Amino acid sequence: MTVFGLIKEVKKGFSVAFPRISNFTQIMCEKTCYNKNTMMSLHYRIQKRIQNFICAAAVLLMGMFLSFSFFEQDNIVYAEDAAGEGDAHFVTIYDSGTEVTVKTSARTVAEVLERVEISVDDGDIVEPAADSEVLNDNYRINVYRARPVLVIDGVKQRYLMSASYDPEQIAEEAGFTVYDGDEIKVKDNQNFLEAGALSTFEIERKGGRTITVEEAIPYNIETKPDLSMAKGETKLERAGEDGKKVTTYVVEFEDNIEVKRTLVGEEVVREPISEINLVGAKPSISPGQEVCAGWAREAGVSEADLEAAITLIYHESGCRVDAANASGAYGIPQALPGSKMASAGADWETNPVTQIRWMASYVNRYGGWQGAMAWWWEHHWY
Secondary structure: OOHHHHHHHHHHHHHHHOOOHHHHHHHHHHHOOOOHHHHHHHHHHHHHHHHHHHHHHHHHHHHHHHHHHHHHOOOOEEEOOOOOOOOOEEEEEEEOOEEEEEEEOOOEHHHHHHHOOOOOOOOOEEEOOOOOEOOOOOEEEEEEOOEEEEEEEOOEEEEEEEOOOOHHHHHHHOOOOOOOOOEEEEEEOOOHHHHOOOEEEEEEOOOOOEEEEEEEEOOOEEEEEEEEEEOOOEEEEEOOEOEEEEEEEEEEEEOOEEEEEEEEEEEEEEOOEOEEEEEEEEOOOOHHHHHHHHHHHHOOOOHHHHHHHHHHHHHHOOOOOOOEOOOOOEOOOOEOOHHHHHHHOOOOOOOHHHHHHHHHHHHHHHOOHHHHHHHHHHHOOO
């Protein structure tokens, strides 16, 4: 029902409930001797006031109804019919004072915003980042809209669009440097058209000659061989993360222009975390290595460790039972001295199985064949 329909119904109901009110002036004319024109005027005024009262009451009721309806909607929930229970998450989006909750199977923040048709312009800030994955329920996304701001530094004024609410960051975006001791006064402009900006940030210089800044500490990238992966394969084991340090400089000026900074203090707030990439180092056994592989199996080397064992053996001696080194190292494992292998059998000088059996016990100091092979990749000895 429209507002006008509601008003009509209220007026109709009022007339039914109080039928004699509409004839109020007629009754008075019949029972009094007042001038007829005067009573007609009174009749008109009373009816007009009653109509105004009815209209006002109807509008008030409609306003209350719309207000209750609005406040009862804390948020809006959309359901994607195609999303399965195991694939969908509830995500709440905050955008310029508006809150909306959606159930979505979107994998990233960008996909969520696209599905609910929330566009992001250049200069807007989305937290978490657009490429962040949505991995759990009760996920929250904040969209900060860029707005026109004015930064004043003495006689210099600069307008810009910024989504930040940090005065120092906004000043830096405008190209101004804030020194230690400087103050930034923030004023919200009531007349946007007159000021040309929603907020004004005015820098008050206090004669500071030092500046403290937060600086990133770049993370290192490390590579680790992975014997369970084929050669040529790579895998990110751990993402890198920059560290953070707080650095203080003494600033030198010439004609009120910064010309030099001298480091006077530095404090590491957070150490960087190295990125680790796994590189496939799993070798394959060639036909020419099958005999040696048979000896290794007979010595008790498992199939899981066989490739690492054969690779290490060939690196050390080429799987030659009588391989000798000028240093005195001998046999398949290049034991130094070779007589150490007597603990695995009296035939240690000629039996490849005995030598590999002794080698298997030796590599336990590295946690086994895989650990020994990883050590060899890094140091080229074991």
